[in-house]
Amino acid sequence: MKLVVSVKLLPTSWQASALEATLRACNQAAAHASAVAFAKGLKDRNSLQREVYTDLKAAFGLSAQPVVRVVKKVVDAYAALEAALRAGRLGAPNSVPHRKAISSPVVFRTEAAQPFDDRCLSWRYDARTVSIWTVDGRMKGIRFACSPHQLKTLVQYRKGESDLVQRRGKWFLVATCDIPEPEPYAPSDWIGVDRGMVNLATTSDGSNYQGRRLGRYRRWQARKRAELQRKKTRSAIRRVARRSGKEKRHAAQVNHRISREIVSFAQRTGRGIAVEGLGGIRERVRLRRDQRGTLSSWPFHQLGRFLAYKARRGGVPFLEVDAAYTSQRCPRCGHTERANRSDRDHFHCRRCGLAGPADVVAGVNVRDRARSAWVFVTAPAPSP
Incomplete structure (x- = not known):
């Protein structure tokens, strides 16, 4: 059974700048690889990696393993798009969302999450720090914060990739944990x-x-959003974004x-x-x-x-x-x-x-x- 554990990173200003530059470089590289994959119809990982490997290292300052993770992210994005099209989640083939989805490459935001494997990211649970690859070199001793329950889950069950995520100026690592499932018991009722x-x-x-309290809270939030959106000022737009x-x-x-x-x-x-x-x-x-x-x-x-x-x-x-x-x-x-x-x-x-x-x-x-x-x-x- 796979679960994710999200921990908050506490980088210094210098470390945060390096993380931001790394995220930007990885997503720019992913956008370039996505354009190549769309233009040449490359859907499998090995073919795309052979096509863009040298360019991504030279043009975006990525090391070998981050290039591999970027290529996999692009391939996974196209696989998810294909699955959505087959399931009809983007409408019929002649609908506007369907035509728009297949007519242009997959786009990656500059702040989109970036996966790292154990070659690019290592954890020190006792010190509650991580060491992560960046475009400015290996960053060691980046502190993270989590609950004791989350730390126990990480120590026992973390396996595979961890995603570096930036949300409204804050940094997080989202780790995948493979937790064994107990055998269900025979229910008495x-x-x-x-x-x-x-x-x-x-x-x-x-x-x-x-659900009355939740309903009241949702109605209050809807009124606040409507009030801010009617103002149409920059400050109001920023406040709506913070409420998102x-x-x-x-x-x-x-x-x-x-x-x-x-x-x-x-x-x-x-x-x-x-x-x-x-x-x-x-x-x-x-x-x-x-x-x-x-x-x-x-x-x-x-x-x-x-x-x-x-x-x-x-x-x-x-x-x-x-x-x-x-x-x-x-x-x-x-x-x-x-x-x-x-x-x-x-x-x-x-x-x-x-x-x-x-x-x-x-x-x-x-x-x-x-x-x-x-x-x-x-x-x-x-x-x-």
Whole structure:
């Protein structure tokens, strides 16, 4: 299981200047290699490296190994573009985004992240410093800061490349860690999790994680952005740029907390976790105009991903089940009708009279479907 650990670098002003020059040189070299790859149709790493190796060393001041990493970054960028085109994420072949993507080389920003392997970057965990190659020579003793948990993960599981990243004048190293996955245990039962906008997550046990505070925070951020954008001054534009990502990081922190609590509770009780499969929800659901932006930016998928990877890391069984009619089906008698859910918060079965919070009922239906799915998965294959 691969996870990333992001640590903050604390370079001196001289070291920061060298890192900035290195990032600029690597991305200029990547842009040159990308133009050559596009013009000559070179998609594999060896062919592109033979074509640009000498030019990148001579023109951009890169050593041998950084040239190799730059070429790999370019090849990976074109591979990612090809995958996006095949999956249709850039629209149909005759759409404007699709035509634009295939009509010009991949562009690299001057501050884009640059990967380094262990030949270009070495870690000293005891001193909390790194040594990294730069265009001004090898920079030793660059301090970094991280939590004790992150440091332990780095020491035990770091493997492969680390990316040098600059964000708003601050420097980070994003390291890849290969963490072994424990074997999932056999669950005694399941915790069904219903995701929503008013309640971010509601479990079949009745635990409720409300989204009202997050919703208020997002609306406040939207108003502040609108106020700054209306001013159209340089200062306002800079302030909007500083705010970029703040709301996203806040929502991610909320999702981390919720998923951590649910997974910890499942571990303590020996149960698995089941969620609704919400793929294609934007195509299936019809909303009022004022709700569309909220649905498009709401972090449903992120909460599901956090639950999935934390469950895998803790050896907790995890299932996605069919989401159809989980909020309209009665878990007691099975009667399914839209009128069972008279409003957003309440459920009342028209046949047997079962009543309760609508999101809890949906979580119970998710749990019941996980029970059925698990029995089917673990059932022995019929003998020939």
